[in-house]
Amino acid sequence: MSKTHTNQFLFGAAYYDEYILPHNLDRIEEDFAMMREAGMNVIRIAEFTWSTEEPEPGVFNFEHVDRALAAAEKFGIKVIIGTPTAAVPSWLVELDPHVLAVQDNSGQAKYGARQNMDIVNGTYRFYAERIIRKLVSHTAPHKQVIGFQVDNETKYYDSCSPDMQKLFVQSLRKRFHDSTDEMNKAFGLDYWSNRVDSWENFPDVSGSINQSLRGAFDEFRRGVVTEYLAWQASIVREYARDGQFVTQNFDYEWRGYSFGVQPAVNHFDAGKALDIAGVDIYHPTEEHLTGKEIAFGGDLSRNVKDGRNFIVLETQAQGQHGWLPYPGQLRLQAYSHVANGADGVMYWHWHSIHNSFETYWKGVLSHDFAKNPTYEEAGIFGREMESPEIGGRLLHSKKNNRVAIMVSNEALTALNWFRIETGFPDGQGMAYNDVVRRFYDALFELNVEADIIPVNSESERINRYDMVITPALYVAEQEVIDNLRTYVEQGGHLVSSARSFVTNNDTKVWQDAAPHSLTDVFGVSYNQFTRPDDVVTVSGNVAKTFTAEAIAEMLNPTADNLEVLGTYDHYAWDSHPAITRHVFGKGDAQYIAVIPSVEAAREILREAVAHAGITPVGAQLAGVVTVRQTITPEGKKATYLLNYSAEPVTFASPVSGEVLVAPEVIGQDGKLTGEEASLTRGTSVTEGESITVGRWNVAVILG
Secondary structure (H helix, E strand, O other), X not given: OOOOOOOOOEEEEEOOHHHHHHHOOOOHHHHHHHHHHOOOOEEEEOOOOHHHHOOEOOEOOOHHHHHHHHHHHHHOOEEEEEOOOOOOOHHHHHHOHHHEOEEOXXXXXXXXXXXXXXXXXXXXXXXXXXXXXXXXXXXXXXXXEEEXXXXXXXXXOOEOOHXXXXXXXXXXXXXXXXXXXXXXHHHOOXXXXXXXXXXXXXXXXXXXXXXXXXXHHHHHHHHHHHHHHHHHHHHHHHHOOOOOEEEOEEOOEEOOOEEEOXXXXXXXXXXXXXXXXXXXXXXXXXXXXXXXXXXXXXXXXXXXXXXXXXXXXEEOOOEOOOOXXXXXXXXXXXXXXXXXXXXXXXXXXXXXXXXXXXXXXXXXXXXXXXXXXXXXXXXXXXXXXXXXXXXXXXXXXXXXXXXXXXEOHHXXXXXXXXOOOOOOOOOOOOOHHHHHHHHXXXXXXXXOOEEEEEOOOOHHHHOOOOEEEEOOXXXXXXXXXXXXXXXXXXXXXXXXXXXXXXXXXXXXXXXXXXXXXXXXHHOEEEOOEEOOOOOOXXXXXXXXXXXXXXXXXXXXXXXXXXXXXXXXXXXXXXXXXXXXXXXXXXXXXXXXXXXXXXHHHHHHHHHHHHHOOOOOOOHHHOXXXXXXXXXXXXXXXXXXXXXXXXXXXXXXXXXXXXXXXXOOOEOOOOOEOOOOOXXXXXXXXXXXXXXXXXXXXXXXXXX
8 A cells, every 4th residue: 555654754865876877986885874974864766867777678777776776775765766757768769759749839849858758649658658667666676665756847848749639639529529519619719710610620729829729728738747647656556565655746837946836737636646745846045045935835735635744855955056055044944844744855966967957956965076065054954853852753744724825727827828917928917826926925924824725626625714815816617616605605714816717717708797706705896907007006904005016907896895995096996996805694705906016915915814813823923034833743833933034033932832943053064063052952932032043044842
């Protein structure tokens, strides 16, 4: 039977012995000894090395895998095996060039890069299955192997190949009962002669201007990713021993670092095939470390398996240029992951590669393989988490958040086409993830923790929360809307932003007054909106006057008991409320008809959270220190006090309890300075007691 949790806190790195071999170095035992010294207990191996493992068709070589497994056994290090299917060998491309994806904007992909294959191609699937079976059957019996990572950062890679499109058409025929008329009506394809009257002559979807069809294609391709990962997981489970787990290394929308909801994968659907959710989270550091990307990634990853703990399979050690951590930052980052419910933190990667594309995506060790401050500081965290007194008490901790943010891949892709500010696919202004992060970041800054949940969450899941926020939930099926109506009726507090509840799942605008089917719930409706153009401001009693961004919807009250929290100041629109709240049933619904500024979003949500009766631990410390909390297996609350700033902060402790993790002082050499920390592990603090957490530092109080 598969394992749904880890036996210990996993701390380690990706390890590529095969990348060192060309340098004629045999230092694998030295590497593993260094890992153990740093408290590391796990490595990831084998992904991206298909051509090494199968240098010729049907010729297999697992020498580097066996070397790593032998060393792992000698040094007591666990191993996660990655299937190597995300980087195809040259011989496979020579055999069938169509294993490479035909992509939306660039045509046929070229050999050389990773993650450029067509995951529905029959040739690719045949040979991928063969290498998976060979590798997993070879490694699963080894006692150090604790789990398998299927593929890596899997997406549909913008594939619009003939195979992908044929399968899409098949899915449409099934959905629309083989009726092109039914499909044409659902997607509005009479517009601009886009009508399709023959399944056999279906036009190339990649050129379509119809977002209903494009959105359906994107949703289908995300479904292909879900199927593909489930297919790999099913093969792995044929060989896996009882107690071994299956995971995947999900990633997020990339803006030079992990930013928002991933457009090319539905994490919640794809995660159903996994035993433990895995993720990579990369983020700015040095002066730009805020903790927001770490928190966002964790709050989404944790909810891939409905609140279960997850593994950070990749995060930065030294990373790319500008990410070399200041003293204390590496340890602070690692504890930040633990505060989100991570049961493992692994770096990409152990040693820095000496050639090719990622030469300067540096690992724990630099190119000289010598100990350095990053290695030394990693060891401080590793040894703390290895100890039963610290890591043993924090392992498998849970969250009990009272706020949820509802997200949607369909809304994301729709608003990439119908941009919020212009209504066209011109790439201008705010995108969906900007709005999601605007609201998420505001909560983070208020020390209000939030789960990130899927749009199709069932009522039972929605009803766990005192407050649900829907940022720009542009696409919403009737069932979603009905669930939110029931949620408010039964006592929930709903907060929705502009561009919510506009279309059905086919990206077809609802025909009634907006917001669809919820005008009585919100007590408002609208049928006009405009771009604020930097001249429309909003004033009210929930935030100081602020300039509206991206969109301004012209709300009209439909209920006598409507509470107006903000109105437009502009002479052309000042008869319209901009922020409202309306009691409906036992609960209430707040509508924000604009995208508020950063400061305004914070103030609006500060009032909304208080109105919902939510009193987060550390609310009074917002802007001073970040406070996050978990519930440990022994039933105690672990309160993380995270100082993401270059200055020490002194404040009144929000809780009483035992200092489990002290704000140790780390020097420029990555080692403990010996300077006495402001709090000493094992001592007690009382609520209200003045405490100090140094710059880029952390304290954990257990009480």
